Amino acid sequence: MLSTDEIRMLPEYRELMHKRRRIAVPLCLLMLAAYYSFILMVAYAPHTLAQRAGDGVTSYGIIAGLALILLTFAITAFHVWYVNKNIAALVDRIQAKAVTK
């Protein structure tokens, strides 16, 4: 078994850290920004959300709400797709190296 320090020295490990940070931070910020903008609009600018989109009766608020639901799912789906494509193989290689040595 490789020790913790040895694992941290592996180039795969560094690549892993880099890739993880690159995907997790922006997506987190996106989710937080989207949700809290929505919430703050509910608190500070409910009239904007009340405005009707087009000629119909549907308000911007409802559209924004439904869009947020879809965005939430999209973020999770995208993240897992990205991880499976770019990160999972790295983790497997690190695990393999860690036990063989």
Next chain:
Amino acid sequence: MSISDYLATVNTGAILIFFAFVALTLYITWWAAKRTRTTKDFYSAGGQITGVQNGLAIAGDYMSAASFLGISGLVFTSGFDGLLYSIGFLVGWPIILLLIAEPLRNLGRYNFSDVASFRFRQRPIRIMAAFGSLTTVALYLIAQMVGAGKLIEVLFHLPYSSAVVIVGVLMVAYVSFGGMLATTWVQLIKAVLLLIGATIVAFLVMAHFNFSFTGLFSKAVEVHAKGGGIMEPGGMVKDPVSAISLGLALMFGTAGLPHILMRFFTVRDARQANRSVVVATGFIGYFYILTFIIGFGAIVFLTGNPAYVDGTGALVGGSNMAAVQLADAVGGSGMMGFISAVAFATILAVVSGLTLAGASAISHDLYARVYKDGQATEQQEMKVSRIATVGLGILAIVLGLLFEKQNVAFMVGLAFAIAASANFPVILLSMYWRGMTTRGAVFGGTLGLLVAIGLTILSKTVWVSVLGYEAPLFPYEYPALFSMTAAFLGIWFFSVTDRSAQGEQDRAAFDAQYVRAQTGVGIEGGSHH
């Protein structure tokens, strides 16, 4: 009254479907019991649950009676505000996926206190995490039991006390015999039934409007007392502080609920854990869109209809009955029966999960790790788990009976606030901040817990509505902004000022923990956690 009189007043279809469901779940429990021998089986279904199955089970925990009936009821009364709650419950999931899911699965074995205590001194963290878990579970349980009793009273015309006892007995059976395997499958099946039922009702509503949302909304605006007001924010969040506070509680509370976090340990590895979150998020999101449609459908079909509303315009049975009544309006008594049975099923499934989480805190944390200092045998821990389950079942029944007349709406909110303020900060920082120490965790976490409880008691929901005082001492209804801040500050402060040897050890152990959390190296066959 005689059986035939009773049957005449109540929906026989509902009763039959319900009995069929109970029979199925008892069969599952028997099947699961044969496969539940070890603590690993009992707490984490032997790690054999797939990502998709787990995702459905987690979604099931979220599609509780409270969200199905409560949110559609809220949409029925206020329109847009119902959407606020739905969104709040949903947006925590990406955060969990991005930050917590993998490390959680890689570090822990059975419940989140394994993770919270990973590099720290076991005893104090376990006690605190167990306490945080049990408080959250207890509050949630009381709210569910009272909700269950009232729901069954209305739907099946049974006395409240019988309803509570039935729920309690069934849940003890599921958990003590079948453990996590049984509760997962019960939750899964219920989720599927609920999704099918809700889809059919929503479909029937939309079909009436030729699948035009505008048509549905226009008609709803026309008939609702608030008119166009249902399309915009109502009075649910009155100011920015409340808005943010509620948002924080919903978003991060999700990441601190013990019975939800427990489900992450039922899958084989981190990859399956990730998949669970995507599947769960998808189904939960879909479900909340359905409840939105159902709420609006209820506005259109029930308002002004003397079969469903009384003289004042209020819904018969309360606004929580909106979804059930709508099912009757669009699908007849057969559909109503199905939805009623499923609503009852959701309660059974959720309380089982909660009880299991509570039993785990008692036997895995308090008994095996704290009292027995890690020296308990499998058999001993299993025995205590089962005793704890029965104890919790009895407690749940007693509390359900005691709180019958109380307004328990604040309890789920408080459960989320505590989860967000006591559990989540400890989990997150222990995973990512080297400088955190045992002392910081204990003091910070406890601070978050006390502030959450204290501010809730001083707020309108308890101080005025329950205790009967004139004006609340804490002006906001949601404490999360303050209690979470207190927790994070507390953890930070008590960690950086910690110069003890234990503190040094805690910081030094961070690297090994972090590597394991990020790569999964060392999980199976590693330290007996």
